[in-house]
Amino acid sequence: MRQVTPLTDGWILRHPDGTGAELPASVPGCVHTDLLAAGLIPDPFLGRNEAEVAWVGRRDWTYETDLPAGTGAHEQTDLVFDGLDTVAEILLDGRSLGRVRNMHRSYRFDVTGLSGRLAVRFASAYAEAEAVRGTVGERPGAYAEPYQYVRKMACSFGWDWGPTLVTAGIWRPVRLERWSTARIARVRPLVTVDGGTGRVELAVDVERTRVEAPLTVEAAVGGVRARAEIDGTHGTVRVEVPGARLWWPRGYGEQPLYDVELTLLHGEEALDVWRRRIGFRTLELDTSADAHGTGFTLVVNGERLFARGVNWIPDDVFPSRITRERYRRRLEQAAGAGVDLVRVWGGGIYESEDFYDACDELGLLVWQDFPFACAAYPEEQPLRGEVEAEARENVVRLMPHPSLVLWNGNNENLWGFRDWDWEPGLAGDSWGEGYYLGVLPRVVAESDPTRPYTAGSPWSGSWRHHPNDPAHGTHHSWEVWNRTDYADYRLAVPRFVAEFGWQAPPAYATLRRALPGEELAPDSPGMLHHQKADDGNGKLERGLARHFALPDGDFDRWHYLTQVNQARAVAAGIEHWRSHWPVCAGTVVWQLNDCWPVTSWAAIDGDGREKPLYHELRRLYADRLLTVRADGDGPVVAAVNQAAEDWHGSLRLRRMSVDGTVIGEAALVLAAGARTVAEVKVPPELIPVGPAEFLVADAWEPSRPDEAGTGGALRALHFPAPDRDIPYPRPEFEVALVPDGITVTARTLVRDLLLQADRLDPEARADRGLVTLLPGEEVTIGVRGWKTPDPETARRALYCVEPTR
Known part of the structure; x- marks a missing residue:
């Protein structure tokens, strides 16, 4: 049987100061975390320390440990790295085992019979990126840093919510694997279900030391077993599971998972074992044309979904610090907010198994971007080969997870080519189209034909339409945040809103920890440093001014009002778009989480604290939502019912004055079928007139008690004027x-x-x-x-x- 020895202890990090000084190193880890642990750099998350540690990303670093001699009678020993960040040479007693240049891949080296001093020499990712740029030429991008020239987490180089902390290190586990005769090199599981029978087809690749040895594989799924022979280095074993229970997204059913165990045998001797968990479900992406344009609707087990989504960025700029428990906690927060889809954004990473395991268990659908974001990416070597290799590895690695429902080629690059003045400057140079419309769909079709692929987000489905056309495919709505008022979300009904959002600062306690001793103000030095968006504070201020009188010098009031504005802005979009189901089939809020303490679009801040937006998402993403929509001929109450049961109840409308006077009211019948939206027109006499009046809509369903136990109740409010014009009484x-x-x-x-x-x-x-x-x-x-x-x-x-x- 294959023997695995983790290599976690005894590592040192050599400081590149010419003295040969060495520090204790943690593996997995990175240079920044090792320097932090040794007290040699300040915490870059605090104050303006980020700038003080910029030098770290421009140095070369070396990790070293002793590689133990082999034990036992195994025929081969491999040194396996699950992740190296990013450009490195691996040496054993000064002899090169190989060079690597991709954070998103794993690596394996034959070290049979070898031992000695193991060194991993990391070159600066800046040096690699600049060398590649010198070879292939300049390419445009949204940021000045050269992230598009190296296969590394792009947001290491900074983003409009993230610090510039360019990492290096052994960021995922490393181990020795000792084996004989043969080992399992790759398993590609195709999981389908038809007529209640689950089918698992396991395509197996093996590596051999003995070509002549007869090999078989045995698979066990849900108590059913099957065997198949290995022909040379390949074989396929198929298992059928009668009465397979379906895996559902959260809110639609349960999430049964089946253990899969595949054993490689030489005779009856077990040589290697591969274990995963799978779920049975059908999956379709409906992009058919209709009277409104081109749809984009996920269909799971035949059920058409309005996707209640959030965008996910790496939860720490140092991803080696993200534990299984932290993934689980953050994703439980997402599920607790009513989220059923998480988009893994393209400027980050393919996340660890811990992330996808948690999504499988929680019923969170995963939309997985390939790691390309906001730049023109060269398609020449050495990048092209790296892109295909990483795609093939990660598609197969993530295939077992039933939560994974969509592969997406990139973030905003097709849109950028068309709208961000890239096309003229490129003058025919490669920019990534060959990846998104060629390499990546081919890899997905060959490796994972059970899942849909889309070329990018946003993407209208073809060049016949503008890439960000709201009537076709996925749409990113950023004009509102950047230039107008959040009320403008109500001016359009995109088919699927894959990004939109509004900024707010983090929680007060998070600011106090991150900016120790600073007198807080919107434009204080630390606050400005922890605001990475272009004119971010200006956009916050202009967004406030459209609704509130600006608080003059009162930081606490500014902090509160920006939180209110963030929640209201996102609510304006989601309420409007959900009320237009099934034309609009999903919203994916930018963003769920932060990677450090920062003013951003996140619902959960960099210290894990929940902003008011988080709690608002719980209302907005509940199965049942009541909202007032101001249509052209008067307001309409929309009852959005995403539950599996019909919604029958009563609707009470009240026209009120801000002094508490009820000017008029009516009781109406509410009836919304399962998975539908019902509309009730507000009677003319109940429509608020002037800034001192507003509308209250309360819906009851006695069979569903509310939190107070007084009978189910949902409320929607409609204030026709901005707060600055409303004559509120002083609150008591x-x-x-x-x-x-x-x-x-x-x-x-x-x-x-x-x-x-x-x-x-x-x-x-x-x-x-x-x-x-x-x-x-x-x-x-x-x-x-x-x-x-x-x-x-x-x-x-x-x-x-x-x-x-």
């Missing part, structure tokens, strides 16, 4: 402590009340975000991690919209 409310939280009772209209729990204690968390109360209403906010509860402290941590005059 009472605060009382209750077990594990507080209760707030409103005496006036209280709009967008928010408890910033981290102001109570950095470890405290609230169970809800923004809530609007009518006079006499109350809400209980659960709080955990608050060590010394006190109502006055709670009152100081409560914020709400206040009158401007």
Whole structure:
């Protein structure tokens, strides 16, 4: 049987200062984390330390350890690296075993009979990128850093939400594998289901030391076993599982997973074993043309889905620090917000098995980008061969996961070619089209024909339409954030919104940790350093000014209002687009998470704290959503029902004044079939007139109790004027402590009340975000991690919209 020995201990990192100084090194890890552990660099996440450590990415570094001598009677010993970041030479006692230049691949070297001093010499990724650029010529990109010339996590070089921390190191596990006769080199599982029978076809490649040895493989799935012979170095074994239970996205059913075990045999001697988990489900991407353009609808097990998605970036700029537990925690947060699709964005990495395992278990669909983002990528060597090799390896590596439902060729590069002035400057030079429309779809078709492939995001399906045409395929909506008001999300109904979002700063406690000792202001030095977007603060300010009077010198008020604006902006888009299902078939919010403490579009900040947007997503992505849509001939209440059951209940409409007076009301019948949207036109006499009036829509379904146990209730509010024009009363409310939280009772209209729990204690968390109360209403906010509860402290941590005059 193959014997595996992890190589995790005894590594050192040689400092390139000419003295030969050495430091203890962690493997897996990277140079930055080793230097941090040794106290030789400051934490780049704090203050403006990022600039102080820029030199690290421009140096060469060497990792060393002793490679032990082989033991036992195995015929071959391989040195296996699951990930090297990025450009390195591997040497044993000074003799080169090979050179590598791709972070996204694994590597294997024959070290049979060898031992001695193992060294991995990393060259600066900058040096490699600049050398390749010198060979293939300049290519345009969204950022000045040369990330498109090296197969490395692009956001290592900085992004509009990320620091420039260009890493190097042994970022994934390394081990010795000792084996005899043969080993399993690759297993390509094709998993299908038809008529209740699950089918697993395992295409097996083996590597041999003895060509003449007869080999068989035995597969076991769900208690069913099958065998097949290996013909030379290839074989295929097929297993049928009667009565296979279907794997469903969360919210649509359960997620049964089946263990697969494939054993390589020489006679009855087990030589090697491959184990994974799979799920049975059918999958289709419907891109058929219709009266509205070209659709983009995921269909799982015959069920057409409105995808409730978030974009995922690497959860740490040093990805070797992301543990299995951290992946699980972050993805559980996503599931807790009602998310059912996670898009792994193309400026990051193919994530570890821990990420996809968690998605399999939680029922989170995965849209996987190939790692290309926001640049023209050369197609010449040495890059072309690396791209195909990494694609072939990772497609097969991730195939077992039922959560994986889509391969996507790139992020914004087809759009960039057409709209960002790339085409004239390229003058016919390669820019990546051959990857997205040639190499990558060929690799997916040959290796993983069970999953759909799309050439890019955004992409209209062909060059016959503009790449970002909202009527065709996927659409990125960034004009709104960059140039207009979030109300403009309501001007169009794209077929699938794969990116859109609005910025806000991180939680207050996150800022206090990241900017120690700084007097916080929107334009204080640390705040500006942790704002990476082009004119980010200007866009935040202009976005606020369209709705609120700008807080003059009051950082706490600015912080609260920018959080409110972020949640409202995303709500404006999702409510509108969900109400137009099935024309629009999905929204993927930019973004779920952050890789460090920063002002960004994230719902969860760099310290893992949930912004108000996160709690708003819980409402927006619930199976049932009530919203008021201002159509051309008057407002309409849309009841979005993504549940499997019909929604029958009552709808109460109230036209109210901000002083609490009910001007008019009506009780109507609400009926929305399963997976449909029902619309109820607001009677003319209930339409608010002027800035002092608003509409309240409450929907009840008595069979579904709400959190207070008083009968199911959903609410939508429609204020026809911006807050700056609304004559709000000065908010009055009472605060009382209750077990594990507080209760707030409103005496006036209280709009967008928010408890910033981290102001109570950095470890405290609230169970809800923004809530609007009518006079006499109350809400209980659960709080955990608050060590010394006190109502006055709670009152100081409560914020709400206040009158401007």
